[in-house]
Amino acid sequence: MNYMKRFAGLVCAVAAIVFFASCSKDKESGSLSFDSPAVFLSAGQTVTVGFKSVNLQNLSVTNKPTGWSEPTIDVAAQTLTITAPGSFDDDEVKTGSVVLAGSPKGGSSVSATLFVGVVESEDLSGKPANSYIVSKPEHNYLFDAMHKGDGTSSLATASVDVVWQSKSGLIQYTELRDGKVSFYVGADSDDEEKIKEGNAVIGAYDAGGTMIWSWHIWAVNYNPETSKVLFNGYNMMDRNLGALANDNSTTDKILASYGLYYQWGRKDPFIGPASYNAANGASASMYNGGGSRVYLKTEVSSAEAGTMDYAVRNPLTFIVGVAGSEYDWLWSAHSDALWSASQKTVNDPCPYGWRVAPAAAFDQLFIDDIPSAEYADKFGWTLMPSTVTGASLFIGAGRRIYRHTQENDTKGGGSIQNFYPTPIPDTQVRSSALYNQPWVGYYWTAAASGTQSSAFYFWFDKSAPENSGVTHNTPQYRANGMQVRCVKAN
Numbered sequence: 001m002n003y004m005k006r007f008a009g010l011v012c013a014v015a016a017i018v019f020f021a022s023c024s025k026d027k028e029s030g031s032l033s034f035d036s037p038a039v040f041l042s043a044g045q046t047v048t049v050g051f052k053s054v055n056l057q058n059l060s061v062t063n064k065p066t067g068w069s070e071p072t073i074d075v076a077a078q079t080l081t082i083t084a085p086g087s088f089d090d091d092e093v094k095t096g097s098v099v100l101a102g103s104p105k106g107g108s109s110v111s112a113t114l115f116v117g118v119v120e121s122e123d124l125s126g127k128p129a130n131s132y133i134v135s136k137p138e139h140n141y142l143f144d145a146m147h148k149g150d151g152t153s154s155l156a157t158a159s160v161d162v163v164w165q166s167k168s169g170l171i172q173y174t175e176l177r178d179g180k181v182s183f184y185v186g187a188d189s190d191d192e193e194k195i196k197e198g199n200a201v202i203g204a205y206d207a208g209g210t211m212i213w214s215w216h217i218w219a220v221n222y223n224p225e226t227s228k229v230l231f232n233g234y235n236m237m238d239r240n241l242g243a244l245a246n247d248n249s250t251t252d253k254i255l256a257s258y259g260l261y262y263q264w265g266r267k268d269p270f271i272g273p274a275s276y277n278a279a280n281g282a283s284a285s286m287y288n289g290g291g292s293r294v295y296l297k298t299e300v301s302s303a304e305a306g307t308m309d310y311a312v313r314n315p316l317t318f319i320v321g322v323a324g325s326e327y328d329w330l331w332s333a334h335s336d337a338l339w340s341a342s343q344k345t346v347n348d349p350c351p352y353g354w355r356v357a358p359a360a361a362f363d364q365l366f367i368d369d370i371p372s373a374e375y376a377d378k379f380g381w382t383l384m385p386s387t388v389t390g391a392s393l394f395i396g397a398g399r400r401i402y403r404h405t406q407e408n409d410t411k412g413g414g415s416i417q418n419f420y421p422t423p424i425p426d427t428q429v430r431s432s433a434l435y436n437q438p439w440v441g442y443y444w445t446a447a448a449s450g451t452q453s454s455a456f457y458f459w460f461d462k463s464a465p466e467n468s469g470v471t472h473n474t475p476q477y478r479a480n481g482m483q484v485r486c487v488k489a490n
Contacts, residue, residue, distance in 0.1 A: 066092055115184070142180040161289050251276040258483075264339065306331025325479070361487055398441075400481025439460055441458045
């Protein structure tokens with residue numbers, strides 16, 4: 001009898017397992033996704049977008065923008081047809097989300113979200129560059145993804161994505177569409193007539209997922225054509241490349257005026273400091289397209305890392321110079337032609353119609369005031385040429401250090417340093433208050449100087465403000481990360 005009871009119990013247990021297994025199989029999983037993250041329409045336009053539905057039933061639209069008609073679902077074709085309103089009342093919106101939902105057999109509901117908007121699109125493909133200024137809020141922007149910044153060198157681009165951006169959600173709905181990068185930039189939260197400002201880098205990837213090029217997106221309420229200054233016959237932007245302002249009246253505006261940092265000959269920008277005085281050398285926060293934090297990396301120049309190919313594939317990597325590379329980020333193939341004083345090159349970081357300033361553009365610039373102690377908090381000089389044709393504020397943004405603090409150390413390289421080192425004998429005890437001056441300015445020119453390159457340099461001397469000054473054509477190691485001012489290209 002005990003044997004029969006145990007047998008019956010075993011049968012019941014097996015039956016229960018089979019039953020629960022059967023129930024588990026009945027609860028299938030499903031997935032749902034749109035072919036594109038966003039659809040941009042004109043008023044009254046109808047667009048059909050594809051979606052992929054796996055193991056789902058009872059598909060329905062659970063959300064749409066206020067005032068928009070109900071989208072039409074074609075389950076067999078797996079498409080969703082959307083029509084934008086022809087006009088908008090006060091309570092109707094031009095942008096919003098369409099949510100499509102369904103449920104697998106016995107499972108939980110899944111959904112996919114599509115951004116839709118009646119917004120203008122602007123195609124920048126006719127203005128090829130490595131940097132694009134975008135200044136219109138709530139716009140869809142496009143540019144050529146199949147060529148480098150010169151507009152002629154081909155790229156086998158299979159996908160695109162945000163590498164880094166200075167604000168989470170600055171660049172939205174990035175995708176490769178018909179051979180073009182497509183993205184959206186919204187409005188400033190405090191002023192819907194102004195663009196949400198910041199900087200970003202969008203990367204192009206081949207079919208294997210390797211980055212093959214990248215472009216800088218400069219989202220800013222600024223038109224360089226209307227505010228340029230004339231220096232020595234060159235029309236120059238009145239702010240640093242990547243800067244959101246050119247103003248030293250407050251600490252916030254000083255920080256916004258720093259702009260981006262560039263190693264000589266690279267097109268890739270590096271973000272500015274976390275604080276206006278670059279107190280600890282730390283970088284500002286950066287985010288990828290999904291909103292997660294990303295971080296600046298450093299790599300020592302070598303036969304493997306000190307190449308143009310490596311630099312292109314790694315726009316988030318600051319390549320530290322060493323004695324073996326002559327403190328260039330390039331290990332051995334030093335090239336004076338990466339940037340040019342006479343023409344725009346494939347590696348030029350400036351927007352279309354602009355190029356890196358030649359050394360001659362900075363000739364004879366002088367400080368338009370008598371240096372005094374009050375300038376310690378100004379972080380920059382207003383400079384003008386001897387033949388007075390204009391003036392511009394130049395922010396003292398320091399530099400990203402070209403090497404590690406010690407040859408065999410892994411510290412310091414790539415961090416932001418902003419001080420003027422007062423010459424003090426090594427045997428003398430250095431006072432940090434005296435030695436660490438408040439700020440200094442380094443600006444790359446397109447000119448080469450041996451294995452180095454020429455920079456425009458100025459400083460504030462805290463110990464003796466009257467000794468503050470400006471120098472021209474100062475040789476600097478190419479692994480330095482410095483500011484760039486762009487001039488009109490011929």
